[in-house]
Amino acid sequence: MEHSEAERVGALHALGVLDTPREERYDRVVRLAQQIFGVGAAAVNLVDADRQWTKAEVGLPGLVNTPRRDSFCARTVEHPGALVVPDAAADDRFRANPFVRGDPPVRFYAGHPLRAPGGERIGSLCLTDPVPRELTAREQAILAELAGLVEHELAAQHEIDHAGQVQRMLMPRTAPSVPGWDLAARWAPARELGGDFYDWWVQDGRLQLHVADVMGKGLPAALLAASVRAVLHGSARYNDQRAAVDRAGAALESILEDTGTFVTAFAARVDLGTGVLDYVDAGHGLAVVCDPTGAHRRLCSSGLPLGALPGSTWEPRTERLAPGETLLVISDGLLDYFPDVPAALARAGRAVADSAGCEELVERVLRFALERGLDDDVTVLALRRAG
Numbered sequence: 001m002e003h004s005e006a007e008r009v010g011a012l013h014a015l016g017v018l019d020t021p022r023e024e025r026y027d028r029v030v031r032l033a034q035q036i037f038g039v040g041a042a043a044v045n046l047v048d049a050d051r052q053w054t055k056a057e058v059g060l061p062g063l064v065n066t067p068r069r070d071s072f073c074a075r076t077v078e079h080p081g082a083l084v085v086p087d088a089a090a091d092d093r094f095r096a097n098p099f100v101r102g103d104p105p106v107r108f109y110a111g112h113p114l115r116a117p118g119g120e121r122i123g124s125l126c127l128t129d130p131v132p133r134e135l136t137a138r139e140q141a142i143l144a145e146l147a148g149l150v151e152h153e154l155a156a157q158h159e160i161d162h163a164g165q166v167q168r169m170l171m172p173r174t175a176p177s178v179p180g181w182d183l184a185a186r187w188a189p190a191r192e193l194g195g196d197f198y199d200w201w202v203q204d205g206r207l208q209l210h211v212a213d214v215m216g217k218g219l220p221a222a223l224l225a226a227s228v229r230a231v232l233h234g235s236a237r238y239n240d241q242r243a244a245v246d247r248a249g250a251a252l253e254s255i256l257e258d259t260g261t262f263v264t265a266f267a268a269r270v271d272l273g274t275g276v277l278d279y280v281d282a283g284h285g286l287a288v289v290c291d292p293t294g295a296h297r298r299l300c301s302s303g304l305p306l307g308a309l310p311g312s313t314w315e316p317r318t319e320r321l322a323p324g325e326t327l328l329v330i331s332d333g334l335l336d337y338f339p340d341v342p343a344a345l346a347r348a349g350r351a352v353a354d355s356a357g358c359e360e361l362v363e364r365v366l367r368f369a370l371e372r373g374l375d376d377d378v379t380v381l382a383l384r385r386a387g
Helices: 006-013 024-037 071-074 138-169 217-237 241-258 332-337 341-354 358-372
Strands: 041-047 050-060 064-067 084-086 110-113 121-130 183-187 195-204 206-214 265-273 276-282 287-290 296-298 317-320 326-329 376-386
Touching: 006 121, 024 050, 024 121, 024 138, 041 064, 041 071, 041 110, 041 138, 064 183, 071 121, 071 332, 110 138, 121 138, 121 217, 183 206, 183 358, 195 217, 195 376, 206 217, 206 376, 217 241, 217 265, 241 265, 241 276, 241 341, 265 326, 296 341, 326 341, 326 358, 332 341, 332 358, 332 376, 341 358, 358 376
Parallel strands: none
Antiparallel strands: 041 050, 041 121, 050 064, 084 110, 110 121, 183 376, 195 206, 206 265, 265 276, 276 317, 287 296, 287 326, 326 376
């Protein structure tokens, strides 16, 4: 099935790969192509509406953007099969091309179309050499197989990006309206997907809060996080804090054991009238209550992380948020920037003192991490009682 130029360009843009940094998974393919065919250069080129953008190359240092009118690969995407040009200097289509007249010149070119998941031809895996040559049918088949590797990576990235969008949609979009209270949270995964999450809702005059961190990063952690979030949410709807976490832990025990992972979790239920906080800290250990000066007290642990030891139960704890105090819960991704936990919590306390509201506070904490680069997922949740 042929696609229009608008569909082709739209499919390229939907992949979200244009103008992204180099990646080893693509660099590996072009290095392999250069070695297999013994050519001067190989590249993964994507053809936009008015330019060719190079995602990966070997033997073409500095090649990033090329006007589409000068692109060999722009010709490749016009046809379903490979484009082989044995001698560009003898080919009327290319003899005036600046690459053919360059130093070193491009005399030989072979490109195999790269297709988006929908079949649109969006670019080419190409070979070039300064010496004219032919490409046998067997060599063309090998080039097609290498192009298939690139297509697989492009499709996988597209699926991961889509999964990331779904995961972001599962996070609460807005804080519930709770008069007399200020609530905000932010989440940033180290990769496209993450194992952290937060959750909140109001039920029977109480605010339920969850912050959890699945061991690991990326897609495996994200898949587990979705299950953990659903189980915790459902359990907390119909049980007190002790029973909610105990039952969630029991329900998740087999899957966490089978995957060899665990989950740290902070689950709290806040009485919006009195400020009484009933909570369970399952190995999380990174929740503090701060006064307006930044002085803080760290909340006690209730036991091990979910999945750490079969048959575990968790002891509920009680705290009270006085007027003006802030509950701040972070994930352990923020610990990477400090020598120890007390130093991280002290810095968090200063952020509380320096922030006029919870929205400013969580933005301040997250920006601190983003500016230093994320090695792990980072989540921050803040709840402040007016006073």
